[in-house]
Amino acid sequence: MPAPSPSPPYSTNPLPGLVGLDGDDNAGEVTWATGRESSVSRSGKRSRIHPTLTNIQRPVASLSGAASIPPSAIIDAAGADPTLPLLSPTAPSAAAAASPDRPYLPHQPKSLAGIALRSFCLGIALAVGLASTLSILLFTNSTLWRLPFFLAALSTFHFLEFWTTAAYNTPAANVGSFLLTANWPAYAIAHAAASLECLVTNALFPRRDWALLGTGPLLLLVGLACVAGGQVVRSAAMVQAGPSFNHIVQRERGRGHVLVTTGIYATLRHPSYFGFFWWALGTQLVLGNVVCFCAYAAALWRFFSTRVRVEEELLVGFFGDEYVDYKNKVGTKIPFVP
Numbered sequence: 001m002p003a004p005s006p007s008p009p010y011s012t013n014p015l016p017g018l019v020g021l022d023g024d025d026n027a028g029e030v031t032w033a034t035g036r037e038s039s040v041s042r043s044g045k046r047s048r049i050h051p052t053l054t055n056i057q058r059p060v061a062s063l064s065g066a067a068s069i070p071p072s073a074i075i076d077a078a079g080a081d082p083t084l085p086l087l088s089p090t091a092p093s094a095a096a097a098a099s100p101d102r103p104y105l106p107h108q109p110k111s112l113a114g115i116a117l118r119s120f121c122l123g124i125a126l127a128v129g130l131a132s133t134l135s136i137l138l139f140t141n142s143t144l145w146r147l148p149f150f151l152a153a154l155s156t157f158h159f160l161e162f163w164t165t166a167a168y169n170t171p172a173a174n175v176g177s178f179l180l181t182a183n184w185p186a187y188a189i190a191h192a193a194a195s196l197e198c199l200v201t202n203a204l205f206p207r208r209d210w211a212l213l214g215t216g217p218l219l220l221l222v223g224l225a226c227v228a229g230g231q232v233v234r235s236a237a238m239v240q241a242g243p244s245f246n247h248i249v250q251r252e253r254g255r256g257h258v259l260v261t262t263g264i265y266a267t268l269r270h271p272s273y274f275g276f277f278w279w280a281l282g283t284q285l286v287l288g289n290v291v292c293f294c295a296y297a298a299a300l301w302r303f304f305s306t307r308v309r310v311e312e313e314l315l316v317g318f319f320g321d322e323y324v325d326y327k328n329k330v331g332t333k334i335p336f337v338p
Contacts, residue, residue: 114175119159122178126155143202146287147195153227153283154191160231164238165247172246179247190296198287210290219285226282234275236264245272249311253318261326269330270311273304277334305337 103110129152136145158178166173181187201208211219238245240263243256250257264271277300284293315323331338 109174109176111175115162118175118178118180119162122155122159126152126159129153129155143206143288144199146202147198150191150195150198150283150287153231153279153286157231157279160235161238161247164235165245168239168242169245171243177247182247186299190292190299193295194284194287194289194292197289197292201288210288216288220288223282223285223287226278227286228282230275230277230279230282232275233264233268234272234279237268237271237275240264241272249307249314251314257318259315259319259322259326261330266330267333269327269332270304270308270334273308274333276300277304301334301336304332304334308332308337 102108104112106113129148129150132148133145133152136142136148158180161179162173162177165177176182201210209216241260243254244258244260268274280296280300281293284296312323312327
């Protein structure tokens with residue numbers, strides 16, 4: 001944690017209300033002829049009001065009658081211009097840079113503004129997706145309801161990625177926990193391609209029967225079940241693992257990192273991967289995408305087979321024979337990923 005700003009030095013002035021942070025008796029100077037405080041007095045008060053944002057100020061004025069100093073020449077010890085608002089982005093200071101609040105400021109990893117904006121946009125996308133899906137189903141015979149359904153599913157997935165991390169592994173939560181730019185740009189290209197295939201095929205061939213032997217309605221139900229089930233399994237895995245779950249493969253065992261082998265982990269060795277694998281394939285069944293279903297299956301298998309192999313090499317190093325025994329007893333339930 002960054003060190004706190006230095007405490008103001010001790011002053012023997014009998015009127016402490018007229019002393020600035022540096023002990024300068026003139027920091028509280030009053031222009032007796034007018035009865036109003038000088039600009040230096042206001043600057044000194046501002047420093048006392050915001051002790052966490054400024055360092056010790058240099059003396060900036062002497063007794064009345066001394067030569068005045070232009071405002072542009074008044075620079076505090078931290079390098080900030082006190083003629084600007086202390087919270088102005090154009091007046092940074094060393095103390096502000098070292099503040100424990102810095103990670104939560106805009107454009108930082110844990111930016112509260114960034115988190116709020118992403119949550120707001122995902123909420124809007126979810127509302128638009130659900131409203132559009134229901135409207136198309138209730139008032140038309142079009143199969144294009146599948147497209148806004150996909151938008152709603154994506155919005156829910158990305159919001160829950162952040163929410164479960166923030167709720168059950170709070171120190172690891174940051175703007176990246178939404179996974180909106182994970183594996184960029186391949187991830188975005190995949191979803192754009194899926195949306196385009198659904199739009200083109202359902203707009204140009206609305207009555208096509210892409211499923212063999214009339215199994216379209218059955219495959220649609222299977223897809224819906226995969227989307228819902230996959231989301232539940234992934235979120236449940238993140239909740240149960242808590243601090244032991246991280247979106248980034250950990251190269252070193254952290255404090256509190258334990259091997260979870262109970263609950264959903266007693267049935268699935270990598271339940272979060274299992275959940276996303278079937279969730280993603282389920283979305284393609286719902287969309288009725290033939291090409292993207294095959295592409296998703298191939299890409300997901302390649303990604304998870306590689307990631308599981310790399311991750312488990314590290315887990316064996318962390319937990320030794322305990323993980324080897326667990327691996328031999330519990331499978332992933334992902335096709336061709338032992």
